[in-house]
Amino acid sequence: xxxxxxxxxxxxxxxxxxxxxxxxxxxxxxxxxxxxxxxxxxxxxxxxxxxxxxxxxxxxxxxxxxxxxxxxxxxxxxxxxxxxxxxxxxxxxxxxxxxxxxxxxxxxxxxxxxxxxxxxxxxxxxxxxxxxxxxxxxxxxxxxxxxxxxxxxxxxxxxxxxxxxxxxxxxxxxxxxxxxxxxxxxxxxxxxxxxxxxxxxxxxxxxxxxxxxxxxxxxxxxxxxxxxxxxxxxxxxxxxxxxxxxxxxxxxxxxxxxxxxxxxxxxxxxxxxxxxxxxxxxxxxxxxxxxxxxxxxxxxxxxxxxxxxxxxxxxxxxxxxxxxxxxxxxxxxxxxxxxxxxxxxxxxxxxxxxxxxx
Ligand code: GLY
Ligand code: MN
Numbered sequence: 002x003x004x005x006x007x008x009x010x011x012x013x014x015x016x017x018x019x020x021x022x023x024x025x026x027x028x029x030x031x032x033x034x035x036x037x038x039x040x041x042x043x044x045x046x047x048x049x050x051x052x053x054x055x056x057x058x059x060x061x062x063x064x065x066x067x068x069x070x071x072x073x074x075x076x077x078x079x080x081x082x083x084x085x086x087x088x089x090x091x092x093x094x095x096x097x098x099x100x101x102x103x104x105x106x107x108x109x110x111x112x113x114x115x116x117x118x119x120x121x122x123x124x125x126x127x128x129x130x131x132x133x134x135x136x137x138x139x140x141x142x143x144x145x146x147x148x149x150x151x152x153x154x155x156x157x158x159x160x161x162x163x164x165x166x167x168x169x170x171x172x173x174x175x176x177x178x179x180x181x182x183x184x185x186x187x188x189x190x191x192x193x194x195x196x197x198x199x200x201x202x203x204x205x206x207x208x209x210x211x212x213x214x215x216x217x218x219x220x221x222x223x224x225x226x227x228x229x230x231x232x233x234x235x236x237x238x239x240x241x242x243x244x245x246x247x248x249x250x251x252x253x254x255x256x257x258x259x260x261x262x263x264x265x266x267x268x269x270x271x272x273x274x275x276x277x278x279x280x281x282x283x284x285x286x287x288x289x290x291x292x293x294x295x296x297x298x299x300x301x302x303x304x305x306x307x308x309x310x311x312x313x314x315x316x317x318x319x320x321x322x323x324x325x326x327x328x329x330x331x332x333x334x335x336x337x338x339x340x341x342x343x344x345x346x347x348x349x350x351x352x353x354x355x356x357x358x359x
Contacts, residue, residue, distance in 0.1 A: 004031050004126065005050045005069050012047060017117060018091035020045045021082060021108075023100055026293040027123035028052070029221060032070045034062070044082050046089055053081045079104075079111050086114045095119050121298065128290060128298045130314050135338055137222040138292065138316055142336050142347035145217060145224040148173050149350045156357055158207045158232055162187035166200035169215060178217035182225065182295035186214035193229065193330040196285055196322055207233030207358070210243075210329045216295050223295050225318050226348040227334035230355040239331060242279065242323045243354045246331045249273045249321040250352065253287060254337055257319070257344040263302030263309030270321045271304065279323045282330075288318040291336055311339045316347070 002010075008020060008031065022028050022045065025038040032043060034052055041054030052062065052072045062072040075081040086094055091114055098118035100108075108116050130138065151172045156165055166185040173181070188198035190209040198212075205211055209232050216225035229243065249270035256269040267287040274283045286303030289296045299309040299317065311317075317339060322332030333352055337344040 003069060005045060007126065008045055008123070009047060011122075015095060015119070015122075017093045017095040018047065018114070019086060019089075019093075020095040020119075020122070021097070022123060023097055023104065024123070027097070027127075030123060030127055030293060032067065034065055034067075034070065041078050042082065044085060046085070046091060051085065053078045079107055083112050083114075086112065093117060095122070097122070124298050127292055128315060129312055130292060130316050130338070134222065134292065135314065135316070137220045138224065138336065138338075139347050141217065141219040141222050141224040142226070142349070144173065144176060144178060144219050145215070145226045145348055146350040147176065148215070148217070149213070149226065149228055152213055153230065153355065153357060156205065156211065156230075156232065158209075158358060159204055161202050161204050162189055162192070162200040162211075163202055165205070165211075165213070166215075169213075173215075173217045178219055180218055182216040182218055182223035186212060186227075188212045188214075188330070189232075191327055191329055194324045194326050194328065196324050196330065196332065205232055208236070209233075210235060210239055210331065212330060212332055214332065214334065222292060224336055224348060225291050225295050225334060226336065226350065227320060227322075227332045228350060228352070228355075229331045229333060230357060233356070233358055235354070235356060236328060238325070239329050240354065241277075242325070242331050245274060245277045245279065246321050246323055246333050247352050247354075250319055250333050250335065253319045253321070254335065254344050254346060257311065257317075257337055257339050259311055259313050259339060259341045261311050263299060263306030263311075264304055266311065267303050267306060270319070274321060274323060279325075282323045282325055283321060284324065285320075285322065288320050288334075290315065290317050292316060313340055315339045 022043040028043045044051045050070045094114045187200040189205040189211045193212045212229045214227035253270040286301035320334035324330035336347040
């Protein structure tokens with residue numbers, strides 16, 4: 002059954018007659034058509050899926066082949082939605098609760114039907130990946146691994162963090178990536194103690210650890226991978242920290258399987274970090290769902306995530322880290338597919354400590 006049909010089948014139990022999709026990734030997920038955020042919407046009626054957008058997309062829509070999706074060209078997107086709903090006597094229209102207040106105001110003014118918000122309706126469908134999606138995520142992760150090898154081959158003492166990020170960006174795009182899913186993190190030396198530093202003009206120098214955290218889209222799906230490596234030599238404490246983090250990462254991956262709760266999965270790695278005395282230096286969740294967005298459901302799993310329970314073919318990251326102010330930090334992040342039998346690691350770049358230019 003198609004994704005659109007699955008959604009239409011839910012209408013009765015949701016007490017709606019139609020559903021309005023405005024999130025770009027959700028429109029892409031349901032139709033395969035790439036509309037920039039804000040450039041239109043998708044109206045799902047009991048019988049149809051209608052993309053409503055303006056003339057800029059006319060040609061692309063004519064070329065777009067789909068048995069399920071039709072298009073309406075109008076500059077007044079929501080006026081067109083209202084006309085369709087009125088014409089079909091659709092009296093309850095669901096919409097995504099993530100819309101802006103401005104758009105809510107427009108809908109509230111314009112729509113003759115009742116409008117009802119829904120939280121993460123399509124995002125819940127996206128949580129479990131089908132085999133095509135897993136294949137795309139696997140390919141994105143393979144490109145990511147190759148990108149890391151490239152980064153290792155060019156990094157040297159004296160290169161700035163920004164230069165490494167820019168060269169990696171060029172390489173990833175030349176090898177098929179469309180864009181990054183977040184600004185690449187290159188955090189060297191004491192910068193690596195900031196878990197979400199961006200690439201700066203700081204030069205990478207001998208004795209630095211470098212945390213490289215990047216994610217690129219390939220065929221619509223993104224990977225998200227982090228490796229920390231050392232240049233020239235490594236501080237003895239950070240060497241120990243590296244081993245703790247790598248072991249914590251492995252423990253989480255070994256525990257990952259269908260049915261485990263988010264808090265249990267988090268604890269599998271966090272307990273090791275706490276036992277080593279670094280509990281306070283691990284200041285974020287253990288990971289998050291990934292797919293069409295770099296952060297998607299399950300949004301995060303961390304202590305207290307008792308409501309998150311892993312399902313078959315969910316794709317999540319595993320990213321323990323320890324950050325010691327004034328010294329540096331280590332994070333290692335993999336993307337995994339959770340199955341009944343355990344986890345498949347998608348990001349296969351080596352995780353043992355690498356010291357470049359040694
Ligand atoms: N790797 C970036 C993040 O998960 O936020
Ligand atoms: Mn991540």
